Amino acid sequence: MLSFAPTTAAARRAPLSAAPAPRRAPGGLAALQRSFGNQAVQRALRDNESPEGVDPTMLSDQDAGTDGGAQPAPPSAPSSPAAPPSAPPPAPAVAVTLPAHIQAASSPAGMPDRIPPRVDTPASVTISGLAASAPPVTLSIAGGSANNGTATINGAATAALRASATVQLRGTAQTRPGNAGNLMLVADQGAARLAATPGFSVSAIPQNWSITGAGLVTGTERGIDVNNNWQSDSGVVADLDEASRSEQVQYGVGTGCFAGVTGSNSGYRPANSPPLVDHHAAPLSLLTGPGRILAEQTFIFIDNRTGATDIPARNSGFRLTREVAAPSPGTLTITTTKAGTATSANGFASAAGSGTVPSGAQAV
Numbered sequence: 001m002l003s004f005a006p007t008t009a010a011a012r013r014a015p016l017s018a019a020p021a022p023r024r025a026p027g028g029l030a031a032l033q034r035s036f037g038n039q040a041v042q043r044a045l046r047d048n049e050s051p052e053g054v055d056p057t058m059l060s061d062q063d064a065g066t067d068g069g070a071q072p073a074p075p076s077a078p079s080s081p082a083a084p085p086s087a088p089p090p091a092p093a094v095a096v097t098l099p100a101h102i103q104a105a106s107s108p109a110g111m112p113d114r115i116p117p118r119v120d121t122p123a124s125v126t127i128s129g130l131a132a133s134a135p136p137v138t139l140s141i142a143g144g145s146a147n148n149g150t151a152t153i154n155g156a157a158t159a160a161l162r163a164s165a166t167v168q169l170r171g172t173a174q175t176r177p178g179n180a181g182n183l184m185l186v187a188d189q190g191a192a193r194l195a196a197t198p199g200f201s202v203s204a205i206p207q208n209w210s211i212t213g214a215g216l217v218t219g220t221e222r223g224i225d226v227n228n229n230w231q232s233d234s235g236v237v238a239d240l241d242e243a244s245r246s247e248q249v250q251y252g253v254g255t256g257c258f259a260g261v262t263g264s265n266s267g268y269r270p271a272n273s274p275p276l277v278d279h280h281a282a283p284l285s286l287l288t289g290p291g292r293i294l295a296e297q298t299f300i301f302i303d304n305r306t307g308a309t310d311i312p313a314r315n316s317g318f319r320l321t322r323e324v325a326a327p328s329p330g331t332l333t334i335t336t337t338k339a340g341t342a343t344s345a346n347g348f349a350s351a352a353g354s355g356t357v358p359s360g361a362q363a364v
Contacts, residue, residue, distance in 0.1 A: 099197060177242060230313070242305045243304070250345040
């Protein structure tokens with residue numbers, strides 16, 4: 001407990017060597033004395049006293065009041081640096097899937113990749129991961145030239161896509177012989193190539209055979225002449241100037257007068273000059289009695305633009321029937337009929353051509 005006594009005159013006259021007077025409380029302490037009296041000050045000091053062994057009169061060094069020179073608070077431990085903001089997840093990579101082959105639906109099995117001129121060939125394109133702010137995917141035909149051929153996409157040189165779509169490819173100039181497979185459908189984004197197809201060509205091929213009657217065969221033979229016609233898958237037969245076509249005929253086992261009989265058949269002929277006349281006739285010298293024989297006919301072609309050889313033509317199958325009858329003793333007649341039929345000849349199969357040509361019963 002501290003106590004304070006009134007100051008006397010003797011005390012004021014005490015020599016300088018006397019015990020030092022207690023230090024005056026700083027301005028803040030004097031203010032407390034005036035406001036609350038000594039007991040209040042003592043309580044205030046006890047509430048703020050120094051740890052044991054420290055002079056309690058030095059509390060002004062620890063006073064946080066505004067009076068006197070307060071020591072600054074010790075620096076707080078440095079805080080950990082703020083973590084940098086996490087980076088946004090990377091945008092998914094753009095993925096483009098193009099057709100595994102650029103092949104017109106009119107191409108028979110075994111045909112190299114190609115599209116015809118003049119008509120559209122659909123190509124499905126799948127795009128994923130393209131951000132709204134990213135450049136579009138641009139499709140184009142790489143390798144186009146006077147030799148390799150040319151093609152458009154949706155009627156233009158390029159097509160810009162932001163989503164999956166089916167585009168239409170159209171040949172505009174056919175590939176010249178010796179330059180097959182040099183065109184590609186490619187997908188780019190800016191300068192980056194994202195996908196490309198295998199090479200393809202532009203080439204027209206023959207298809208869709210049909211027949212009409214061209215007359216009866218008389219004289220030393222009996223049978224029918226048949227107009228043999230076909231189409232180009234480009235819609236223009238003149239586009240077949242680098243194609244040739246050939247019949248394939250396979251004879252069945254003949255009976256009666258046709259037992260052991262075979263036939264002679266034509267080879268390759270230009271495909272850009274229909275119709276050709278098929279001559280289906282039997283010599284009178286062979287028709288000595290009743291008998292029957294069937295012959296299966298299909299057509300194959302060569303395409304010089306793609307280098308394809310011996311390709312079965314679509315819808316070119318026919319069946320030829322010859323039948324000799326004896327309607328009365330000593331009388332023979334022969335009926336020859338050719339009709340479109342799905343069939344195979346010498347290993348070349350085809351769906352049915354169109355048309356039927358009957359001869360009716362011809363007297364032998």
